[in-house]
Amino acid sequence: MKPILKSTSRKDAIRTLFTSLMAGGAALFGASKANARSVYRTEARTGILEKYPDLGQKQDQVPLFSGATVHDGFVFVAGKGEHDEGDIKVHTEKVLDKIEAELERAGSSMDKALHVNVYLNNLRDYQGMNEAYRGRFGDHPPARTTVSCYGGVPGNSLVEMDCIAAR
């Protein structure tokens, strides 16, 4: 079924730059309000396109990636890793917390997740990851693909996850 759009999304070729700061999102990510980049928003026949800044990056250059993007009823969450100490369960929990925060900032939630990719640094962590993963997306979890990448995940994370969700 096609996602239901707000009626305003059908206006043709209206391009706006949404400049208000996402104070809630900034607080969530521990960044100061003054540092937060604005949410980019554009509206077209094909639907609303929004890009939510990743607040963990330096503000003085073009960011490498956004935290979440939104289009036509879908939310795309950036690959999240955990770069502090901890075992696979801790890393999985923290990564899922970050995904949850992104989904909520973008107006979605864990129970609306459709598809998740899990990249493990080591396949031996599969069970530990699953223990921390189970139940986090509710009783009807999203589709999931899991692979292990021997080359690793940037920033020494034991696991990286990204997600596509309905809004």
Added chain:
Amino acid sequence: MDQSIQYTPLKEDEVLEQGQGPLMSGTVVHNGLVYLSGKGARGVKDIREAAKQVLDRIEADLAEAGSSIHRVLKVTVFLDDLNDFSAMNEMYRGRFGENPPVRSTVATYAGIPGDSIIEIDCIAALNE
């Protein structure tokens, strides 16, 4: 909304294995979105050059499909070697505009088909 699906074949030099019928399409368009197959740079051993070639190809394919680098929503970067992460980032930064898409990056070490040290795929929204 147009619910049809449009498939555009891979470019000739992107086909790694000949057989009966294609293994994959180059781009697939559906419901306002375009899906690009993973792009590699065959035989290029310098990460900066390889990343540049891959990003150039993505930019060209997006334009051809009726989208643009500014409309990209999600990118996945597969590196053969995680040590190439910083150099890849140097070439990557700014290529998708001031408001870049989300991205996931992993390193495979087991290799990328077609003798490439990097592969990038993406999902983008079509132009207005």
